Amino acid sequence: MSGSGPYWLVPGVPGKNPVSTNAQIPPMKGTKPMKIHQPDLSRSCHRLMLMTRPGQIKVPNRLDQGDSHSVRLCQRILFVGSVGNSRGRTIMDYGDGTLSVWAGEQVPMWERSTQVPIVQSVSFGYRDIDEWISVALGETPGHIYSRNTNPTVAVFEQRIAALERAEAATSFATGMAAISGTLHTLLGPGSRVVSVKDTYGGTTKLFLEFLPSIGVEVALVDTDDHEAIESSIAEGCDVLYLETPTNPTLKILDLERLAAAGHAVGAIVVVDNTFATPINHRPLSLGADLVLHSATKFLGGHADALGGIVCGRSDLVGRIYHYREINGATMDPFAAYLLLRSVKTLHLRVERQNASALAIARHLEGHPAIEAVFYPGLESHPNHDVAARQMKGFGGVLSFSIRGGFDAVRAVLPRLELAHLAANLGAVETIVGPPATTSHVEMSAKEREEMGIPESLVRYSTGIEDLADLIADLDQALEVVDQ
Numbered sequence: 001m002s003g004s005g006p007y008w009l010v011p012g013v014p015g016k017n018p019v020s021t022n023a024q025i026p027p028m029k030g031t032k033p034m035k036i037h038q039p040d041l042s043r044s045c046h047r048l049m050l051m052t053r054p055g056q057i058k059v060p061n062r063l064d065q066g067d068s069h070s071v072r073l074c075q076r077i078l079f080v081g082s083v084g085n086s087r088g089r090t091i092m093d094y095g096d097g098t099l100s101v102w103a104g105e106q107v108p109m110w111e112r113s114t115q116v117p118i119v120q121s122v123s124f125g126y127r128d129i130d131e132w133i134s135v136a137l138g139e140t141p142g143h144i145y146s147r148n149t150n151p152t153v154a155v156f157e158q159r160i161a162a163l164e165r166a167e168a169a170t171s172f173a174t175g176m177a178a179i180s181g182t183l184h185t186l187l188g189p190g191s192r193v194v195s196v197k198d199t200y201g202g203t204t205k206l207f208l209e210f211l212p213s214i215g216v217e218v219a220l221v222d223t224d225d226h227e228a229i230e231s232s233i234a235e236g237c238d239v240l241y242l243e244t245p246t247n248p249t250l251k252i253l254d255l256e257r258l259a260a261a262g263h264a265v266g267a268i269v270v271v272d273n274t275f276a277t278p279i280n281h282r283p284l285s286l287g288a289d290l291v292l293h294s295a296t297k298f299l300g301g302h303a304d305a306l307g308g309i310v311c312g313r314s315d316l317v318g319r320i321y322h323y324r325e326i327n328g329a330t331m332d333p334f335a336a337y338l339l340l341r342s343v344k345t346l347h348l349r350v351e352r353q354n355a356s357a358l359a360i361a362r363h364l365e366g367h368p369a370i371e372a373v374f375y376p377g378l379e380s381h382p383n384h385d386v387a388a389r390q391m392k393g394f395g396g397v398l399s400f401s402i403r404g405g406f407d408a409v410r411a412v413l414p415r416l417e418l419a420h421l422a423a424n425l426g427a428v429e430t431i432v433g434p435p436a437t438t439s440h441v442e443m444s445a446k447e448r449e450e451m452g453i454p455e456s457l458v459r460y461s462t463g464i465e466d467l468a469d470l471i472a473d474l475d476q477a478l479e480v481v482d483q
């Protein structure tokens with residue numbers, strides 16, 4: 001292994017690891033244990049940064065020792081960073097808004113820029129062979145080669161780890177790369193995974209096509225039946241893979257209940273948190289071992305960058321990182337920069353999208369052109385009580401079926417003026433599409449029908465436009481439906 005590995009949040013997670021000097025990071029295969037030092041603010045800023053964790057941008061040499069502004073910057077950054085500040089606060093003491101803006105930005109950056117630079121460099125040069133070897137062995141913080149680690153990408157990993165209150169995170173080129181990298185790391189010939197029928201279409205393909213071809217036994221259970229899921233888990237499994245709310249019918253899984261069932265048989269519990277985001281719920285606090293995202297969606301929020309990320313226990317993330325560094329599905333530094341900029345407004349966007357989606361769901365529930373509305377925030381949703389218990393908000397995506405089947409979908413969607421008809425979700429603009437061209441494009445109409453996804457369904461990802469305008473737009477588009 002070369003490079004210094006994924007981002008480790010170990011010293012700042014109370015209860016998991018003490019906030020202390022010289023905290024020991026669990027070694028990854030092939031590396032020696034790494035010592036983490038609590039920075040000493042009485043020393044120079046330059047020295048301070050050399051003593052901190054991997055994944056950080058080095059302080060330029062020309063930063064004067066004892067420069068009081070630099071020291072103040074470091075103090076401010078440590079105040080909001082993950083290692084705890086001089087008053088002993090850790091990330092657990094900060095809110096989502098503060099972490100969205102600041103987490104990961106622990107250092108005075110290149111030429112004193114206030115924004116994280118895009119380090120578009122394939123490799124990192126060393127004059128001293130011993131230092132190079134030390135970085136390669138993971139003994140000294142630093143970067144070797146950007147397929148393994150990169151300073152801009154590392155800040156993105158730190159930020160999402162902080163938002164998920166995770167020990168560690170490692171990123172990927174796309175959400176599907178994160179999902180397949182995780183499943184291929186944790187599963188092999190002879191192992192068994194339990195999941196549900198309603199996972200994202202690409203994930204379902206992994207379960208139906210790719211994993212069985214390498215000898216993994218896959219059990220996909222009815223998402224609505226928690227008892228059936230528990231029975232399948234009780235037969236024994238290595239991984240329990242969950243997604244909630246599901247795409248596109250917004251079903252809800254009780255994470256605490258299912259994680260407990262998974263742990264009872266020694267399974268690793270993985271949750272796709274793409275739809276909820278860490279603003280709406282944090283699966284790790286509900287018992288999951290790993291949480292992953294298509295960062296392409298709400299984390300990015302502007303539909304201009306692809307990405308994926310996996311957060312969780314450092315031993316597991318270390319294994320997934322190792323798979324990814326060799327497999328090569330690495331996040332690009334420019335994508336990391338775009339995603340970092342976007343995450344600064346994650347809490348604001350998601351709060352707005354939660355509120356608008358709920359209001360639109362309530363409006364459509366009484367609309368004569370609509371057969372059914374699927375949204376966990378509605379009291380009529382079968383698992384509304386579970387959603388209300390485990391989520392802070394119900395998310396920006398809803399779906400609804402239009403009277404008149406697929407012909408009605410064909411007629412209504414092009415009439416929308418304030419929505420992209422596109423295969424994406426989670427952006428600042430409203431986006432609509434039927435499962436046939438979005439989440440379940442990989443499936444045939446028959447397979448969708450078997451999964452309980454009607455052809456009259458529309459997935460509606462609420463943007464941040466004015467609510468009154470969105471409702472008026474929907475109403476005028478639905479006028480074409482025989483009511």
Ligand code: PLP
Nearest residue numbers: 174175176200247274294296307
């Ligand atoms: N997980 C969910 C819930 C998704 O909706 C998607 C894509 O829509 C993915 C994973 C895959 O993400 P990506 O398109 O970034 O590979």
